[in-house]
Amino acid sequence: MMSIAQSSIFTPFAILRGLALGVACAVVAGPLTVPAGSVAAAVGAFLAAALAERAQSGEPGARLNVRGALVLALGLVLLTEVIARGLAAWSGWTTALGVSASVAAYESIRAFGVFAAVVFVLRSWAARSPLGALGEVAVTVTAVAASFSAHRGGQVQRPLALSDWAWSHGIDPALMFLWLGVGASLFLAALLLREQQSRRLPLHGIAWLLIGIGIVVGLRGIGLPVASDAGSLGLTGGGEAAEERRREREASDGENGEGGRRTGFPFEELPFEAEYPDEAKHAPMAVVLLHDDYTPPTGVYYFRQTAFSQFNGNRLVESAAGWDDDILRAFPTRPREVENAPGLGEGRVSLPTSFGLLVDHVKPFALDAPARVEPRAVMEDFRFQRTYHVVSNVPVLEADALLGRTAGDPAWGPEERAGYTRFPSDERYAALAEQLVDELVPSYRDDPFARAVVIQNYLDENGTYSLKNGHAGADDPTASFLFGDLTGYCVHFAHAATFLLRAMGLPARVAAGYAVAAESRGGGSAVLVRGGDAHAWPEIYLDGVGWVVVDLAPRTVADGGAMPAPDAALQRMLGEMLREQLRDVPFEEPGSRWTPVDLARWLRALALGGLGLAFLLKIYRRVVPWVAPESLRPRLAYRAALDQLVERGLRRRRGETREAFARRASVATPSFAALTRVHLRSALGPGAGVPSATLRDFDRAIHRELAQAPAWRRVMGWLDPTSWMRAR
Amino acid sequence: MTFEEPQSEVNAPLEAARQTLASIRKRVQQQVVGRDDVIDLVLVALVADGHVLLEDFPGSGKTTLAKALGGAIRAEATSLASFRRVQFTPDLLPSDVTGLSVFDPETGRFAFRPGPVFAHILLADEINRTSPKVQAALLEAMAEKQVTLDNVTHPLDELFFVIATQNPRDLVGTYPLPVAQLDRFLFKIRMEPIGREAELEVLRSRRSRRDVDPMDAPPVDRSAVLEARAAIDAHVHVDDAIHECLVDVAEALRADERVAQAASTRSLVLAVPALQAHAALEGRDFVSSADLEAILPHVLAHRIEAVATQHEESMLTARDCMTEPLERLARTTLRGPGR
Structure with a gap:
């Protein structure tokens, strides 16, 4: 190692290249190992680059060849593996370091070995041949770009500053991040490629472009990792807490969770967090198409996903007894009518809606009350995780029409009716409920909806909306909230209202899903649902109407208040994308919009078309001498020979006469000089053609002579689509 | 195996011309070692009916080259020498080059005595050392292929080839040729120093070159050169x-x-x-x-x-x-x- 630092190969450029390789290896190692392993990979890559540089800097005869490098690298991998395993098996080591440190050490040693070996081989190869330089770049770019696009674990919405801009300009953020990754790594590749031989450049330029296109095309074909969680009350089923709960339940139940986290019920109650995550609120979660103009009387679209109605003595949980049959329990697999859906004519109208989920969810959600659900196939477009179609019988009754109705459904059994009114035994609920009922004018004291409104008013007046609260640790967080500082977020308010409603004897529940203000639709037919729209709200059941939302809007907002309206262009664009994908509604846009994605597609098509054309012409020029008229054959045969020479890297210099070029090329192909004379005689001489058979012999002889070139050069020659353009 | 083009490419008169040139070349090459490129250029000039100006230091083989060329061509008319040499000096007179009229007491008339220009190959050594008047006389002969004396025009032979030389150094007391006169020369050839091997060969073959058997490469007739010239022009x-x-x-x-x-x-x-x-x-x-x-x-x-x-x-x-x-x-x- 000492001699490395002293030798002259340690130029600033070599150091820069080593650093670049180190960074690339750290990025690639990131998802594969612990952070310490990532650092070890970077260090290993840097040292390996320096070593390879040194091994290639000697006299031509004394340089390490690729086979030798491969053997050395294999040896290194084996050695580090043996050391790592040996240490892991030695109990004294583990006791001395502690478990986590010894795991880190194990991972670091292995990562060091593997990445150092790979970089050593790549660097040695690159220093020895142009093909190797390409290989090095291809491996680096592919690894880095793939890691970059996979790095976010699908959280393509972040960083928001970039992705929001992308969304609102009609660019898929996943694609944008991918391009950024490709761009960044191509820059790295440019650094790697800055070899002394400038003649490599055109070849490398092409290869570079092909790598970039290949990655994008490849990843588009395979698909990108997708977002799974946005901290949205657990509606998407992600999040570590939900995951943990699911695992615990699976472990305790012993059941193997048919279908895992999507079909099961990963959370049975709403989380009372001490601090509700506020990060991904702008992330688009879904887009909903309304196939009819509909504005709910409450001014808010409530997309209900689930409801918590069963009081288990401690919390409200999802009913295990089959209540809440208006909830869609699972994504539809075939068209299905929802049983016991509230009929039309009872203050409800039918509204067909389509849903496109950008993030997968545990369960579907829909406008109250779904009557028919249909699955929709997901097209090859990876944008929508899931699409489905719901016909909902949506409420149109204004608030005053809800007065004078009785609570509960006569069809309910006594068990179900009792279940909807069970609440904690804390006396303060009943006391507060009584106090609130007393505030009502006597004529409305027995009206269920009026009672709901008075509770709503009480909480709105006195509550403070805040994402941070001190109730998370309490035995009954709802009581802590309601009889404490009245500061909390929707989950607290919804529970408090529900328990108060139940204390008044009204059947009530907490529903969860997304609430989107009607005005954010802005007159279009698409409704954008974002992470921050996740919401929980109380509902009461009125006979003849069904579940009625009694949402709360505290006057005082400490933090995390209402979200700004979504970007209208983004909302419309996503709506159009969904409409286009569903295809059941013919989609036509006057004057189609042009996006950078279109440009990328065009460029790709253009590049592929150009490539195809180039290869066709290349083949044509090789074949045409043998089908052309006799008089043209010498010239065309000569041109075909020129093409072959270019493929082997022999090209006439500017101003060089054909004879001089033939002399220069005669080292590789002596027959070419004779063909040159034949050609010149036919072009400048008095005429008299040469028999085609002779030309054919020339062609064969030249081909045979050129076949002496090394295999890689021949392969590169065949693959180069531009060779014929450079023949002159 | 390497493919060569068919041999029937060159037609018969051209082939004869090529043979002629090849035998001249061979003869000259026997005498002049390591100057193949210059020999080729001189041959080209000979065939193209031009003249050459050799520029080199003394003792680099200019005279040898010119003599060898002269020796390779056989004069047919007795009145013409195949090779003449004129050493140009400041006191030279035009008549020393072109010839002069001499009074013949027997006939009582002036008779023309041809000068050195009446030859096939003329070596004009150190042409820049002589006065412009003499240079002009020679250059007129080169351009017009004739000599005019006392209003009588004496034509030179059709095969008249001048090899002039000049020393690029040692320019004191010289009369550099003006561009108009340089234009009369088809080539100006700068003779580079020959290579080490060639120089060694010159020393080793000193005797064998002196004793060369003329029949080994017989001289070429004047008419053969002219035929070659015509054939090349035509074909x-x-x-x-x-x-x-x-x-x-x-x-x-x-x-x-x-x-x-x-x-x-x-x-x-x-x-x-x-x-x-x-x-x-x-x-x-x-x-x-x-x-x-x-x-x-x-x-x-x-x-x-x-x-x-x-x-x-x-x-x-x-x-x-x-x-x-x-x-x-x-x-x-x-x-x-x-x-």
């Missing part, structure tokens, strides 16, 4: 693309800022036979870009010397100006019929 094809390339080069020279006065149209006309001769020497029956590359710089360099005083610079300029036209010519050959 070496000059494509129009070559003409275009020549004009392109001339235009490029005129456009070049290093050149004050570019090559004349006459020089282009003179260049064509030289190109043909070179093609024939190479065994071709058509003029090609290789001929241009080999011959044209030597034709052009000394004609543009007025600005670029160094010969090397002129050669460089001429080569520079040929790059684009040669490129165009090379591309032309790849174009289809009609071009």
